[in-house]
Amino acid sequence: MNQLTQLYTYLKRLADADSLVNYVTKSNAMDVNKEIITPVVAINITSGGFTNGSTVKFSIELACFSQRDINKDLIDDEFWGNDNEVDNHNTCIAILNRMWNTMYIDFESNNITSSENPNFELGSFEGLKLLDGARLTFEVEMPNIDISLCQ
Numbered sequence: 001m002n003q004l005t006q007l008y009t010y011l012k013r014l015a016d017a018d019s020l021v022n023y024v025t026k027s028n029a030m031d032v033n034k035e036i037i038t039p040v041v042a043i044n045i046t047s048g049g050f051t052n053g054s055t056v057k058f059s060i061e062l063a064c065f066s067q068r069d070i071n072k073d074l075i076d077d078e079f080w081g082n083d084n085e086v087d088n089h090n091t092c093i094a095i096l097n098r099m100w101n102t103m104y105i106d107f108e109s110n111n112i113t114s115s116e117n118p119n120f121e122l123g124s125f126e127g128l129k130l131l132d133g134a135r136l137t138f139e140v141e142m143p144n145i146d147i148s149l150c151q
Contacts, residue, residue: 065133
């Protein structure tokens with residue numbers, strides 16, 4: 001019964017494969033290490049559940065964040081400001097979207113089911129490094145082949 005390890009390994013491999021991702025962690029504390037170069041992807045399996053004995057459900061949060069770059073010049077445009085907040089959001093959404101599209105295709109061949117329409121939420125000025133990005137949340141259901149109800 002190592003579904004949790006398999007899931008973490010699979011998600012980490014997907015994040016590592018993206019050319020824009022510089023660091024992958026399974027911690028929410030993305031900005032503690034000062035040497036981390038963003039964008040960073042944090043993989044968090046937040047909860048789970050047992051179904052009828054043949055599957056296990058997991059709730060997953062994939063977070064992608066990049067560091068805000070604030071320009072010290074006078075603000076020329078009040079709407080856009082003098083920073084890269086929108087660029088960070090766009091980059092992080094693109095990373096999460098690529099990961100989701102790959103997962104959605106791979107799930108069937110790995111005998112995994114998931115919701116078809118996951119939600120994401122944007123985050124701004126998070127943590128000590130002033131991170132901007134997005135969090136994608138969804139659930140997966142994996143086969144529980146190690147435990148049999150007949151045992």
